[in-house]
Amino acid sequence: MLQVYAERMSTRVEQKERTRRAILDAALELSDESTLAVLSLRQVAKEVGIVPTAFYRHFDSIEALGLALVDESFVSLRTMMRDLRRGDPALSDVVDRSVSVLVAHVHQDRAHFLFIARERAAGPPAVREAIGHQIELFERELATDLAKLPGTDAWSGEDLRVLSNLIVTAMVSTAEAILGAAGRPDAEKELVEQARTQLRMVLIGALNWRSKP
Amino acid sequence: MLQVYAERMSTRVEQKERTRRAILDAALELSDESTLAVLSLRQVAKEVGIVPTAFYRHFDSIEALGLALVDESFVSLRTMMRDLRRGDPALSDVVDRSVSVLVAHVHQDRAHFLFIARERAAGPPAVREAIGHQIELFERELATDLAKLPGTDAWSGEDLRVLSNLIVTAMVSTAEAILGAAGRPDAEKELVEQARTQLRMVLIGALNWRSKP
DNA sequence: CGTTTGAGTGTACGAACGTGCACTGAAAGG
DNA sequence: CCTTTCAGTGCACGTTCGTACACTCAAACG
Numbered sequence: 001m002l003q004v005y006a007e008r009m010s011t012r013v014e015q016k017e018r019t020r021r022a023i024l025d026a027a028l029e030l031s032d033e034s035t036l037a038v039l040s041l042r043q044v045a046k047e048v049g050i051v052p053t054a055f056y057r058h059f060d061s062i063e064a065l066g067l068a069l070v071d072e073s074f075v076s077l078r079t080m081m082r083d084l085r086r087g088d089p090a091l092s093d094v095v096d097r098s099v100s101v102l103v104a105h106v107h108q109d110r111a112h113f114l115f116i117a118r119e120r121a122a123g124p125p126a127v128r129e130a131i132g133h134q135i136e137l138f139e140r141e142l143a144t145d146l147a148k149l150p151g152t153d154a155w156s157g158e159d160l161r162v163l164s165n166l167i168v169t170a171m172v173s174t175a176e177a178i179l180g181a182a183g184r185p186d187a188e189k190e191l192v193e194q195a196r197t198q199l200r201m202v203l204i205g206a207l208n209w210r211s212k213p
Numbered sequence: 214m215l216q217v218y219a220e221r222m223s224t225r226v227e228q229k230e231r232t233r234r235a236i237l238d239a240a241l242e243l244s245d246e247s248t249l250a251v252l253s254l255r256q257v258a259k260e261v262g263i264v265p266t267a268f269y270r271h272f273d274s275i276e277a278l279g280l281a282l283v284d285e286s287f288v289s290l291r292t293m294m295r296d297l298r299r300g301d302p303a304l305s306d307v308v309d310r311s312v313s314v315l316v317a318h319v320h321q322d323r324a325h326f327l328f329i330a331r332e333r334a335a336g337p338p339a340v341r342e343a344i345g346h347q348i349e350l351f352e353r354e355l356a357t358d359l360a361k362l363p364g365t366d367a368w369s370g371e372d373l374r375v376l377s378n379l380i381v382t383a384m385v386s387t388a389e390a391i392l393g394a395a396g397r398p399d400a401e402k403e404l405v406e407q408a409r410t411q412l413r414m415v416l417i418g419a420l421n422w423r424s425k426p
Numbered sequence: 427c428g429t430t431t432g433a434g435t436g437t438a439c440g441a442a443c444g445t446g447c448a449c450t451g452a453a454a455g456g
Numbered sequence: 457c458c459t460t461t462c463a464g465t466g467c468a469c470g471t472t473c474g475t476a477c478a479c480t481c482a483a484a485c486g
Contacts, residue, residue, distance in 0.1 A: 012483055016433065035335045037251045040473060053475070054434045121389070122248045122335030132393075159410070166411045169386040170379060176334070180345075197372070198379045205418025225453055229463065253443060266445070267464045 020058050022048045024072065027065055028111045035122050036066045036115075066119065066127040073112035074134045080105040081141060095199045099192055102171060106178050117176045135172070139164040151207055163206055170198055233271050235261045237285065240278055241324045248335050249279050249328075279332065279340040286325035287347045293318040294354060308412045312405055315384055319391050330389045348385070352377040364420055376419055383411055 026047035031039050039062055045052040059065045083101050106113050120131045143164040146152060152160070174195040181187040239260035244252050252275055258265040272278045296314050319326050333344045356377040359365060365373070387408040394400040 012431090012433085015483095019433080034250050034337075035248055037247050037335075041475090042473065050433090051435055052473090053436090053477095056475085057433055118335045121333065122250075122331045124247075162407050162410045163414065165407060166383060166414065170382060173382040173386075194375050194378060197375045201376065201379065201418040201422060202415060203418070204421050205414040205416070208417050208421050209414060225461090225463085228453095232463075254445090255443065263463090264465055265443090266447095266466090269445085270463055 016057075019048065019050065019054075023055070023058055023065065024069060027062075028069060028115060031118070032111065032114055036062065036069075036119055036127065037122065037124065063124045063126060066123060067130055069112075069115055070119070070127060070130045070134070073109075073116050076105065076109040076112050077134075077138070081138070085145065095196055095203065098171075099174070099195045099199065102175060102195075103178060103188075103192055106175050110179065110182075113175055114179055117172075117179060135168065139168050142168060154210055159209065163202070166202060167199070170195070170202065174198075229271075232261065232263065232267075236268070236271055236278065237282060240275075241282060241328055244331070245324065245327055249275065249282075249332055249340065250335065250337065276337045276339060279336060280343055282325075282328055283332070283340060283343045283347070286322075286329050289318065289322040289325050290347075290351070294351070298358065308409055308416065311384075312387070312408045312412065315388060315408075316391060316401075316405055319388050323392065323395075326388055327392055330385075330392060348381065352381050355381060367423055372422065376415075379415060380412070383408070383415065387411075 023044060026044050027036075027039060030043055030047060041055050041062060042052045044062075044065075045055050059068070080101060083105075084098055116131060119127050120135075121128075123131070139161065143157075143160040146160055146164060147155070174191060177191050178188055181191055236257060239257050240249075240252060243256055243260060254268050254275060255265045257275075257278075258268050272281070293314060296318075297311055329344060332340050333348075334341075336344070352374065356370075356373040359373055359377060360368070387404060390404050391401055394404055
């Protein structure tokens with residue numbers, strides 16, 4: 001039953017995985033216009049080239065499909081986080097580098113970012129919850145990273161969490177704005193500059209924290 | 214034709230306005246579950262108690278209804294802004310007061326805030342655009358208010374705009390979080406405290422701006 | 427090599443959708 | 457008082473939807 005010596009993927013499961021991928025891709029593409037909530041099983045099936053009922057071989061419902069897309073999207077984001085963590089130099093250029101990495105990933109994984117931005121606010125409750133949970137994990141990771149920076153010794157864990165939330169919120173907003181500025185490089189450039197300035201403002205506030213409570 | 218001496222509203226237009234209001238209210242209520250995009254004309258009509266085709270006597274489409282709801286929602290927000298501007302004392306308590314006013318208005322106009330939060334990200338393009346435009350106006354108003362505060366003399370208009378955007382972004386995020394924390398007063402209390410801390414951090418950063426560029 | 431498995435097919439159904447069209451009847455207007 | 461206006465009615469249509477059910481047929485299994 002189980003192919004222990006995986007010399008080659010059996011064609012059966014290969015084909016199933018290929019169809020599953022096609023469904024995920026089609027859903028991602030189709031939900032770019034409007035929302036997951038208005039995405040019909042039949043639309044997806046037609047786009048993929050299968051009969052509607054065959055959809056159930058892969059997902060129980062559109063909502064289950066949505067949860068799979070959330071997981072997939074956040075894999076991209078974790079890659080981004082890893083890129084960000086490569087070398088943690090002084091504060092001097094950490095801002096520029098962070099924003100650059102964010103922008104690069106937004107372009108590279110446009111569909112996933114669009115999906116998250118939309119469904120975060122308007123998706124089915126389960127999807128919204130899943131996204132909220134992932135973002136919360138992000139905030140926690142950022143907090144532990146921030147704790148490693150010099151000058152944060154006297155900070156409480158609570159303050160670190162609050163600061164992380166502020167930064168993540170600002171970055172999410174920046175990502176959404178960049179998505180909305182597609183095809184207008186000048187507008188995007190301005191947004192990038194704005195994000196850098198904001199991040200610097202926040203960091204300056206953070207570094208002066210506790211001294212002026 | 215025009216009732217110049219408006220002794221009493223004629224019953225005809227009164228009734229029409231009443232139905233229009235009922236449609237707006239029904240749409241607001243129904244779109245709380247899911248999105249405007251999945252809201253059907255027939256659902257709204259049934260909720261209101263009219264026949265589907267009668268809907269067209271008031272709106273051309275669900276999207277037009279959405280635009281009307283955007284206008285209506287931002288009337289609430291402008292009321293909030295006016296409340297905020299009443300007396301502009303020292304920075305000392307401006308933060309606490311601003312957050313309190315925001316929270317009060319979120320509770321008072323819950324449906325409108327929910328509508329804006331959802332449609333901002335997932336509504337029809339025209340609706341998204343209208344919301345984005347209104348938020349931009351907010352940022353501009355906030356920028357002119359900030360310019361009146363002491364200590365901002367050396368600021369460029371650009372920096373003011375960037376700061377306003379950051380603050381508005383944080384407040385929008387706070388409002389969304391509070392909406393999501395309905396019925397959990399402890400969680401809300403924590404969110405309020407977080408918002409206050411964040412606003413203070415940002416203001417400290419702003420006040421030290423230019424000195425540490 | 428015969429048997430089992432399961433991804434994908436084909437048909438068919440009832441429900442909900444947007445909208446066109448002809449209508450009614452009471453309030454507003456002259 | 458007679459006429460016009462128009463919010464709301466009632467019906468009918470073609471589409472799209474989710475899903476049930478019985479099926480095929482090739483790969484995988486033993």
